[in-house]
Amino acid sequence: MANRAKLGDYFGVILLVAAVVGGALVLLTSPRGGESELKVGTLMPPLSVGGWLNLPPGETFNPVDKIVVVDLWATWCGPCREEIPRLAKVVEQYRPLGVAFVGLTSESKRDVPVIEEFLAKRPEFTWPVGWGAMEFFDALPIEGIPTVLVFGRDGKLRWSSVGAGEPGLEAALDAALAEAG
Template sequence: MEKRASFGDSFGVILLIIAIVGGVWMLRGVSSPSSDLKVGTPMPPLGVEGWLNVPEDFAFEPAGKVVVVDLWATWCGPCRAEIPRLAKVVERYQPLGVQFVGLTDESKRDVQLIKEFVAARPEFTWPVGWGAREFFDALPIEGIPTVIVFGRDGKLRWSAVGSGQTGLEAALDAALAEAG
């Protein structure tokens, strides 16, 4: 005797497929413009607990400069995948006066892990602020990695969430072309 699949069985399979596809999509860190970060939003203070990958007397002075803020974490796979691509952007735009900074909300207990993470990636040359929860909380951050461009006036020009985002170089070109 043949058993026919019931509607409930089929519906359950469909839900399972939707859940798997959704999970894979989230894990990939699919790129999308950040809808909650609005152009014109002022850059919040870079309140961090400490800095890594900088000289001992380092002070981040963003006033009057185009600034790229990379929000990331050591545990974030899409963040790790973005480092080589972002390193190429740093190499191209830092000589033009663009300031780059990476911020993680990881805490003091994670400092050794963050140091080891940065040290294992020689292309990761930009300053790293840890304990940046204040910055994360000041903006409607949807996820990481998030890359944000602030213009010379300290206002947001462009942002994107996820790996593989496009438009960063065009946003930097436009921000650099603005009168300062």
């Protein structure tokens, strides 16, 4: 029994060290001064994905000439899961105004059953999902997920946030709609 306790202690220390090292790596690789390297005016990369979910069969997501909200997320991401109910309310409010919403995940084809199961358990998650979207992720200096991006009708970035519950999405959409109006 004493050996089990020691093993548990060692495991706890290993987890703590991994968390500290991981946190340090995030801080070291993040832009200095809290500023994002993702700049307003950046063009939206092509939506190269492995496939689409939450769309009728055979359809794809077409962002041309639309205000687009891109939700970068993953099924395994706790903050991403926290963000879904808030985004669902924004989708409900702004989709009727012509704003398009899309979720992109870097998860691969082998993860599709997990993604489908995840979506089935969250009926409020109604926006299209592109899986295998690593090209999109790699084309931008994405700091982490969840990341929410707002692109104007011209395909240029208007606003972005990293993390769950960040304020400003509705204001950015209102401004993009007023600009497009």
